[in-house]
Amino acid sequence: MIYARIAGTGSFLPGEPVTNDDLVARGIETSDQWIVDRTGIRTRYLAPPEMASSDLAREASVRAIEAAGLAPDDIDLIIVATSTPDCIFPSTAALLQSKLGIRNGAAAFDVQAVCSGFVYGLTIAEKFIRSGSHKRALVVGAEVFSRILDWSDRGTCVLFGDGAGAVVLEASDTPGVLAGALHADGSHHPILCVPGNVAAGQVVGDPFLRMDGQAVFKFAVKVLGDVALEVLGQAGLGADAVDWLIPHQANVRIIQATAKRIGVPMEKVITTVDRHGNTSAASIPLALDLAVRDGRIRPGQRLVVEGVGGGFTWGAVLLQF
Ligand code: UT7
Numbered sequence: 001m002i003y004a005r006i007a008g009t010g011s012f013l014p015g016e017p018v019t020n021d022d023l024v025a026r027g028i029e030t031s032d033q034w035i036v037d038r039t040g041i042r043t044r045y046l047a048p049p050e051m052a053s054s055d056l057a058r059e060a061s062v063r064a065i066e067a068a069g070l071a072p073d074d075i076d077l078i079i080v081a082t083s084t085p086d087c088i089f090p091s092t093a094a095l096l097q098s099k100l101g102i103r104n105g106a107a108a109f110d111v112q113a114v115c116s117g118f119v120y121g122l123t124i125a126e127k128f129i130r131s132g133s134h135k136r137a138l139v140v141g142a143e144v145f146s147r148i149l150d151w152s153d154r155g156t157c158v159l160f161g162d163g164a165g166a167v168v169l170e171a172s173d174t175p176g177v178l179a180g181a182l183h184a185d186g187s188h189h190p191i192l193c194v195p196g197n198v199a200a201g202q203v204v205g206d207p208f209l210r211m212d213g214q215a216v217f218k219f220a221v222k223v224l225g226d227v228a229l230e231v232l233g234q235a236g237l238g239a240d241a242v243d244w245l246i247p248h249q250a251n252v253r254i255i256q257a258t259a260k261r262i263g264v265p266m267e268k269v270i271t272t273v274d275r276h277g278n279t280s281a282a283s284i285p286l287a288l289d290l291a292v293r294d295g296r297i298r299p300g301q302r303l304v305v306e307g308v309g310g311g312f313t314w315g316a317v318l319l320q321f
Contacts, residue, residue: 004129004169005176006321007136008070010063011165011289012056013276017043023158030154040252044161044277046146052086054095056164057142060285061100064166067292070136072100075168077137078108079125081117081281083310084144085110088198092142107134114192115248115309117141117281118165119182122305122317125169126177140166141281148194150208159250160209161277165285175320178302179234181227182315191215192310220254220308225261227316228304232262235318239263243301244291248308249273249283264304270296280309297321 020032020042035041047056057080065072080093093108113120118141125137142164149157169176191212196205224247232238245264247255249272259269272287279286284305291297299321306316 001173002130002132003172003175003177004126005172005174006167006319007170008064008066008068008168009166009285009289009292010060010067011163011286012059012063013045013163014047014051014056015045017275018046019043020158028151028154028157030158035158038253039159040274041159041277042274045163047144047162051144053082053084053142053144053164054086054092054099056144056162057092057096057140057166058099060142060164060166061096061138061140064138064168068168068170070168072102073104075102075136075138076104076106077125077128077134078102078106079111079121079137079139081111081113081121081141082143083112083114083117083280084147096140113309113313114311115250115278115280115283116307116313116315117309118284119305119307119315119317120313122167122169123180123182123315126180129169129171135171137169138166139169140164141283141285143280143282145209145278145280148207148209153208155213156209156211159278161279163276163279163282163286165282165289167285167288177317177319179231179318180316181230181234183223183227184311184313186311188219188312189310191219192312217251217254219312220250221257221261223308223314224248224254224258224306227314228258228262228306231304231316231318241302242268242304244268244270244297244303246270246284246287246291246303246305248306249276249287250278
């Protein structure tokens with residue numbers, strides 16, 4: 001039997017942290033207290049103009065490949081989850097392959113599932129590995145959401161940040177990914193979207209992120225609870241079997257409500273949204289890598305990683321680290 005295990009993790013945040021007070025100083029009508037009380041966010045990172053998602057992805061990937069004890073050319077599958085690709089095409093994954101100097105013909109493609117993108121990518125990679133067709137997948141979440149924010153909309157611009165996280169998923173004879181579930185319901189598309197597009201050389205429609213915050217909040221808490229219980233149920237395990245819950249990092253109140261619904265105490269929840277804001281597809285691998293590197297997550301522990309995002313999409317993976 002071929003299983004898939006995480007062999008290494010990496011992450012990258014660009015530049016210096018931007019505080020809530022820095023946003024006030026830039027003229028945004030908000031306050032540190034409002035942002036912290038409603039979201040738990042204290043800082044976020046904003047990529048400089050010359051840095052694209054593939055650049056952030058490269059830094060995170062180099063660290064993940066090193067942590068796995070591998071060389072770039074050992075990777076035979078590259079999946080990048082992003083909603084802020086470098087360009088319409090080629091894929092950010094193909095550009096990442098080039099920036100990593102991988103010349104072995106590794107398959108490379110992007111996944112578009114917004115904030116659930118990393119969970120979608122991990123699930124897809126696991127299926128490639130279990131089929132025997134691929135041995136070592138690089139799964140990355142990389143975003144420059146600062147580029148699609150309307151900085152005059154205080155209801156959204158204070159929430160998001162830029163960053164990347166990556167894992168190497170490797171074929172193994174012992175189980176790593178234990179269960180997984182992916183879902184979508186496109187009927188909810190208007191509550192979180194960037195509706196614009198590019199046609200005939202023009203931006204057509206609204207190119208900024210738009211969100212009904214309260215509707216997203218309620219939906220997120222419901223599906224994050226449901227899908228975590230679904231993957232635990234697949235494995236025949238209860239909430240007490242979870243060593244660490246790593247939910248999408250959008251809002252600490254969503255994280256707290258989700259943990260309560262699943263029955264996991266907050267001491268077992270990795271929370272990094274205070275440091276980097278909502279980095280969409282990057283948020284879960286960022287949180288995972290920070291907790292691996294600070295020694296909280298250790299080999300053999302059981303993790304639930306779960307995301308929810310525009311579409312709407314949602315999913316979870318139960319894994320043994
Ligand atoms: O990856 C998934 C992405 N999105 C999310 O996870 C977001 C989910 N939603 C949320 O996190 C919350 O709904 C928000 C943090 C976005 C907003 O919190 P809320 O408690 O739902 O606030 P609200 O939208 O109901 O706004 C309350 C008040 C309003 O003022 P009035 O009408 O009561 O006078 C807003 O105008 O807060 C005001 N407000 C702000 N005030 C200061 C909205 N944004 C800000 C701001 N600073 N940045």
